[in-house]
Amino acid sequence: TREWQLAARPHGEPTPEDFRLVELEHPDPAEGQIVVRMLAMSVDPYMRGRMNAGKSYAAAWEVGETMKGGAVGRVVDSRSPAVPEGALVLADAAWRDVAVLDARHVRVLPELPGIPPSYHLGVLGMPGLTAYVGLFRLAAFQEGDAVFVSGAAGAVGSLVGQFAKLNGASAVVGSAGTPEKVRWLTEELGFTAAFDYHDGPVAQQLRTAAPGGIDVFFDNVGGEHLEAAIGAFNEFGRAALCGAISGYNAVEPQPGPRNMFMLVTKKLSLRGFIVSDHADLHGEFIERVPQLVTSGRLVVRETVREGLDQAVPAFLDLLRGGNTGKMIVRLAEA
Numbered sequence: 001t002r003e004w005q006l007a008a009r010p011h012g013e014p015t016p017e018d019f020r021l022v023e024l025e026h027p028d029p030a031e032g033q034i035v036v037r038m039l040a041m042s043v044d045p046y047m048r049g050r051m052n053a054g055k056s057y058a059a060a061w062e063v064g065e066t067m068k069g070g071a072v073g074r075v076v077d078s079r080s081p082a083v084p085e086g087a088l089v090l091a092d093a094a095w096r097d098v099a100v101l102d103a104r105h106v107r108v109l110p111e112l113p114g115i116p117p118s119y120h121l122g123v124l125g126m127p128g129l130t131a132y133v134g135l136f137r138l139a140a141f142q143e144g145d146a147v148f149v150s151g152a153a154g155a156v157g158s159l160v161g162q163f164a165k166l167n168g169a170s171a172v173v174g175s176a177g178t179p180e181k182v183r184w185l186t187e188e189l190g191f192t193a194a195f196d197y198h199d200g201p202v203a204q205q206l207r208t209a210a211p212g213g214i215d216v217f218f219d220n221v222g223g224e225h226l227e228a229a230i231g232a233f234n235e236f237g238r239a240a241l242c243g244a245i246s247g248y249n250a251v252e253p254q255p256g257p258r259n260m261f262m263l264v265t266k267k268l269s270l271r272g273f274i275v276s277d278h279a280d281l282h283g284e285f286i287e288r289v290p291q292l293v294t295s296g297r298l299v300v301r302e303t304v305r306e307g308l309d310q311a312v313p314a315f316l317d318l319l320r321g322g323n324t325g326k327m328i329v330r331l332a333e334a
């Protein structure tokens, strides 16, 4: 088996030298353990935080430690009656191709016809639930709301905009980093308007895209986007603060929005959240979202890189916007 380990802590943007691919013999499974051949692994922005020393929302990785992350795989050997050979499982498995895992630490996944296993790392997994929780619970989305999503062409953002539209938003505006992504948002996902944040001040572009103001903001980016949204909010506006990727590689604290007094004058609510605290919505999510996927009402896109060798390039590329929809590393044929 091969696995990626953290070789050094990055200063600013990570580089390939911060990671190391090692070959290991995996142990025989003990009683209660399973051997899983991974089909696909996830690279996610939160992993950047785990490369730093000190507490982010997930614990820091130690230098020399295996990189962890969500993965789906097939059980090829089982010493647990609960998780038989052949089962499809979701695990926090690490960046590796084969893993020996405690059967209690994996979730057996349903076999959904026509749905690739990697969707359990995206639309049907953590990013999907993040979009759902943030929009419906934290931002308390209501029919008729005008919604702005930053990072709108990514795994979470592309779902937020579509959930809002399917539930009667009066307008859905998105920002993203390339003209192709902007076109994808308006032409294929049905966003009312979208803009490339490189094209000029976000506040100005947002005013043009949402002339009636916004009621809900789902923030994946932070920084200038957050200040612009505060400026564009209507009274009683609500924001779900999901991420702030514009600052993840920063080596100095980032300046805050300069218009915080508008929280008072417009009576705004800005709420941060971590998806794992909202697992109680998982049942409701699983009742509603898979059928949106199978019926084709939700447009789902992945950017797929092939092979464990590509895990680090995929991760570095994700942080630079090389993905549209969910970034996935495929490790074996399903």
Ligand code: NDP
Pocket: 044, 045, 046, 126, 127, 130, 151, 152, 153, 154, 155, 156, 157, 175, 176, 177, 178, 181, 220, 221, 241, 242, 243, 244, 245, 246, 247, 273, 274, 275, 276, 318, 319, 320, 321, 322, 323, 324, 325, 326, 327
């Ligand atoms: P994405 O698929 O959205 O990938 C990250 C995207 O960020 C890139 O594609 C890139 O797109 C964009 N980006 C990178 N740098 C910048 C920048 N300087 N300014 C603006 N955009 C930038 O990732 P996810 O959907 O998985 O995650 C989206 C956000 O949600 C992240 O902030 C993540 O940390 C957060 N998150 C939070 C969770 C929670 O529980 N709170 C759970 C899951 C995710 P572009 O080309 O548009 O720049």
